[in-house]
Amino acid sequence: MQHKEEFIKIIKENAGLIYKVTKVYTNSMEDEQDLYQEIVYQLWKSFSSFRNESKISTWMYRIALNTAIAHLNKEKKKGSHLPIDEWLMNKPDLNDTLKEEQVEILYSQIKKLDTIEKGIILLYLDGRSYDEIAGITGFSNTNIGTRLGRIKQKLITQIN
Numbered sequence: 001m002q003h004k005e006e007f008i009k010i011i012k013e014n015a016g017l018i019y020k021v022t023k024v025y026t027n028s029m030e031d032e033q034d035l036y037q038e039i040v041y042q043l044w045k046s047f048s049s050f051r052n053e054s055k056i057s058t059w060m061y062r063i064a065l066n067t068a069i070a071h072l073n074k075e076k077k078k079g080s081h082l083p084i085d086e087w088l089m090n091k092p093d094l095n096d097t098l099k100e101e102q103v104e105i106l107y108s109q110i111k112k113l114d115t116i117e118k119g120i121i122l123l124y125l126d127g128r129s130y131d132e133i134a135g136i137t138g139f140s141n142t143n144i145g146t147r148l149g150r151i152k153q154k155l156i157t158q159i160n
C-alpha cells in the first residue's frame with residue numbers, strides 16, 4: 001500500500017512534466033488524455049524497478065518521452081486524420097493573453113519539429129541541464145549542445 005501511495009504522490013508532484021510531454025506529442029485533447037494515461041501506466045509498470053540512480057524526474061522524462069514516441073509511431077500506422085483541437089474550445093480565460101499567444105505559437109512550432117527535436121527542446125524549456133538531457137536521451141553533452149543550437153535556429157526561422 002505504501003508503494004502505491006508513494007507512486008501517487010510522485011505522479012501528483014510531477015503532473016506538469018507529463019502534461020508537457022503530452023502537449024508536444026499530440027494534436028487534440030482526447031489524444032493528450034490518452035497519452036497521459038499511457039505514460040502513467042508505463043511509469044507504474046516501471047516504478048518497482050526505479051533504482052534511485054538518477055532524479056525521479058529524469059527517470060519519468062525518459063519513460064514519458066519513450067512512451068510518447070511509441071504512441072506517435074502507433075498513430076502514424078493508423079493513417080492520417082485531421083484532429084479537432086478541443087483545447088481551443090475549452091481554453092481558459094487568462095489575463096495575460098499576449099503571453100498565452102506566444103506560448104501557443106511556440107508550442108505550435110515545436111509540434112512541427114521531428115520526434116527527437118521535440119523531446120530535446122521540451123527538456124531544455126523545462127530547465128534541464130545538458131547533463132540531464134544527455135542522460136535522458138542517451139546523446140552526449142556535446143551532441144545535445146549542437147542539436148539545441150540547431151533546434152533554436154529552426155524555431156526562430158519558423159516563427160519569423
